[in-house]
Amino acid sequence: MGNKNLLCNICGSYAQFSQALEFTGVTCCSQQMQELEAILEFNEKHTPQVSVKGSRVTVRVGAVDHPMEEDHSIMYIELVQSDKAQRIYLNLQCHPVASFILDTLMPFEVYAFCNIHGLYKTSAEVPPRR
Ligand SMILES: [Fe+2]
Numbered sequence: 001m002g003n004k005n006l007l008c009n010i011c012g013s014y015a016q017f018s019q020a021l022e023f024t025g026v027t028c029c030s031q032q033m034q035e036l037e038a039i040l041e042f043n044e045k046h047t048p049q050v051s052v053k054g055s056r057v058t059v060r061v062g063a064v065d066h067p068m069e070e071d072h073s074i075m076y077i078e079l080v081q082s083d084k085a086q087r088i089y090l091n092l093q094c095h096p097v098a099s100f101i102l103d104t105l106m107p108f109e110v111y112a113f114c115n116i117h118g119l120y121k122t123s124a125e126v127p128p129r130r
Contacts, residue, residue: 003085005111005119006033012115014075016087038111038121046120048077048110052102052127061096061112061120068092072116081108102126 006015008028015026015033026033039046045062052058061074068074070092077098078087088098102108107125114120 003080005036005038005113007036008033014113036113036119038119040121043117043120046112046114046117048112048120048122050110050122050124052124055102055126057100057102057108057110057124059098059100059110059112061114066096066112066114068094068096073114075113075115076111078111078113079108080111081106 010029049060074096079100
């Protein structure tokens with residue numbers, strides 16, 4: 001499960017590749033892109049906050065909303081469940097919030113990518129129905 005997330009330390013471009021593919025290195029700006037490791041430690045402005053209602057998952061980035069400014073913003077929010085990834089790109093007019101629909105009741109992971117502070121991850125499960 002999951003993908004490799006890559007970042008160019010020169011221009012800030014990012015890319016993602018399936019871990020199922022043979023990974024031999026990707027270059028940007030004539031240098032090899034850096035592989036991003038997801039940060040699991042709680043961070044007030046970056047850790048994805050997940051709420052689940054039925055099959056709908058709403059993700060808010062940060063217990064306090066992350067800034068959405070030209071030089072510092074959340075670029076995307078992604079939900080990964082089993083071998084399927086759903087990614088929503090945000091623009092500066094957006095709040096750092098996204099909604100997804102789950103296909104199954106399996107556990108899932110949510111990622112949020114800040115252009116300055118990196119990739120944050122939260123794991124979650126679908127709560128049992130009452
Ligand atoms: Fe940030």
